[in-house]
Amino acid sequence: MKNDNVILGIDLGTSAIKCVAMSAAGQVVATAEASFPVTRELPGQAEQNPLDWLAAMETAIRQLGGGVAASVSAIGLTGQLPTLVCMEGDRPLASAITWMDSRADAWTSSFLDEAKRRMMYERTGMPIDGRYLAPMFRHHLDCFGGSVGSILSAKDFLHFALTGELTTDPSTAAGYGLYDLDAKTWSQELCAIWGVSEALLPVIGPARSTSPLTADMAARLGLHSGLPVTVGCADSVASVHAMTGLEEGTVCVTTGSSTIIMDNLRKSLRDPLRRYLLTPHVVDGVFGREMDLLSTGTSYRWLNDLLGWDNGRIDTAAAASQAGANGLMFAPYLAGGEQGALWNPNLRGVLHGLTVQHGAHDIARAYLEGVHFEIRRCIDILAETSRIESVVLAGHAVSHPSTRQMLADILGRPVTTYDHSSPAAIGAALLAAPQEGRPASLSASVVTPSAASTDYEKIYRRYSALFPTIAEASD
Incomplete structure (x- = not known):
């Protein structure tokens, strides 16, 4: 009989996917990770292929073992931010521009005067530079052509691949550079400044909201179809949630x-x-x-x-x-x-x-x-x-x-150490747990x-x- 007490936390990191299987009691029962490459052929370039993320996720989950995979009852997500994924229909364009990519920095610095910077910080809580999704998209627009149907962060792409839903959460939305912190929605004014249509943006939902795992992805990953997949949150937020x-x-x-x-x-x-x-x-x-x-x-x-x-x-x-x-x-x-x-x-x-x-x-x-x-x-x-x-x-x-x-x-x-290697993945698992809790198996x-x-x-x-x-x- 399937054990319904294991939560799977998935962290799409900068260089690897990390997975943590956590019991309902907060015990870490299994961990795994799989890496993927970064393209750095041009000055300032740091790109990744979203399909490599999916392959790494499959590898990591299967490393957990069939017994663990069969007992997974929910999935929590987190990921690197800000990393831009442009979608053409239901397929990603080949290269995601990661937060390490500096090619939009100079253009963004010249585009933003002090008044705009001040207004954007007050609106978003973010000191906007060229590593946010909106300026990345604007700077690289000619490279994408006219085929972009939606833009996502890395974690949001993972959520879409697992569920087919174009959804983000507030902490990840903040990395787009378009999220109004007080209004709790996309800012029409900021979208107009950056030339980003709101139609390209995902729906914003609570970090704990869920959608079912599709049958196709369940078969690929060796998991049960229909498992609830949380929208999740930014990796920084997930780590802090696990640690404190x-x-x-x-x-x-x-x-x-x-x-x-x-x-x-x-x-x-x-x-x-x-x-x-x-x-x-x-x-x-x-x-x-x-x-x-x-x-x-x-x-x-x-x-x-x-x-x-x-x-x-x-x-x-x-x-x-x-x-x-x-x-x-x-x-x-x-x-x-x-x-x-x-x-x-x-x-x-x-x-x-x-x-x-x-x-x-x-x-x-x-x-x-x-x-x-x-x-x-x-x-x-x-x-x-x-x-x-x-x-x-x-x-x-x-x-x-x-x-x-x-x-x-x-x-x-004094400095207290948190001994698990992937607090972000644990934080993602905690978000997917039926009841709020803290892992009990970590020493400090x-x-x-x-x-x-x-x-x-x-x-x-x-x-x-x-x-x-x-x-x-x-x-």
């Missing part, structure tokens, strides 16, 4: 291809300096203040490859250096811009103070310190207007004790600041003076 629920006063730091810094608020508090995103959460009336460091995981892999190291060697090498990396500082803006506290598409990475006396271990430490300094800068901004009582860390950084300690020392705050540990925290206060001030925010530079 809707608890206020806690900042979640999720390290992956990018690093997401986010907390929860029960008020729509916009920042006059537009230093953070204000995104709708999984339930109405709750918001996430979000700041994203664009390329931390990607640049981590880049530095590993550049130095000819195995994955993880950066962390062990950095531990052989000392606080301050012997005077070396590394500004980690390697994505061609940044969206953390320094919302600027023109920023580039900087290695400052390099001499022949420095070794690879100093470069490794300076890089990790630079990422953690930017995390601190983001948390300090959030703390200006709301009390921050705790920090929870998830992702690849959790597996390196020395790196966890470095972060606690730089933040000057707390890292407290050491004596090095005092030294890092001085080092952080030097770093901040060298790489100031716009507001700091004008003081």
Whole structure:
């Protein structure tokens, strides 16, 4: 007899599909993932084929095993954002433009004057740049031709492939750059500015709303036809939902291809300096203040490859250096811009103070310190207007004790680790669960600041003076 107590959470990440099977009691019973390629043939390009996502999803689900698949009773979704999928009828065009793609940045910067930026932030809660779906679509319109019938985010495409429904949720809709945060609907004014017809946009529904899994996709994935599939939410929101629920006063730091810094608020508090995103959460009336460091995981892999190291060697090498990396500082803006506290598409990475006396271990430490300094800068901004009582860390950084300690020392705050590798997939599963709950099978540990925290206060001030925010530079 089929066991109806397993929920399947699916996270369409930047480089892989991750699946988590979770029992109704909150126990993670199985996990799997499958990767897919990224096309980077042109400067600034970062595209993926949506059909590769479906193939990876099939591979990952079948890796869970037939017994687990047969017991799935509901499916929850989350995914990378903002990534643009253009549909021609019920088929995607071959290339989805991912959030890593920077080709629309310069055009968008020239298109938006200060008045438009201010108006758009007030309307959407988003400091709009060229990595939102509307400006992506407008910039690349000539490449798509006149055959586009709808535009979707990556997660919304996954939902369409599973259910045949063109639906999104508020947190994902925010990534289109067209969602009115207060009116809770698409903005006609913003659609007109970007030249996007509302007819191209999906219906907006609650994150927990469901549609049935189609028979064709059920057969392909080895699941039961008609399973409820949630609309789901943005990956950042799903991760925070798993790590803290809707608890206020806690900042979640999720390290992956990018690093997401986010907390929860029960008020729509916009920042006059537009230093953070204000995104709708999984339930109405709750918001996430979000700041994203664009390329931390990607640049981590880049530095590993550049130095000819195995994955993880950066962390062990950095531990052989000392606080301050012997005077070396590394500004980690390697994505061609940044969206953390320094919302600027023109920023580039900087290695400052390099001499022949420095070794690879100093470069490794300076890089990790630079990422953690930017995390601190983001948390300090959030703390200006709301009390921050705790920090929870998830992702690849959790597996390196020395790196966890470095972060606690730089933040000057205790850091609690969230030990599962895919909080976003768990958050998606929680959304699909019949009753709200938190997984019971995850352990946590707390890292407290050491004596090095005092030294890092001085080092952080030097770093901040060298790489100031716009507001700091004008003081």
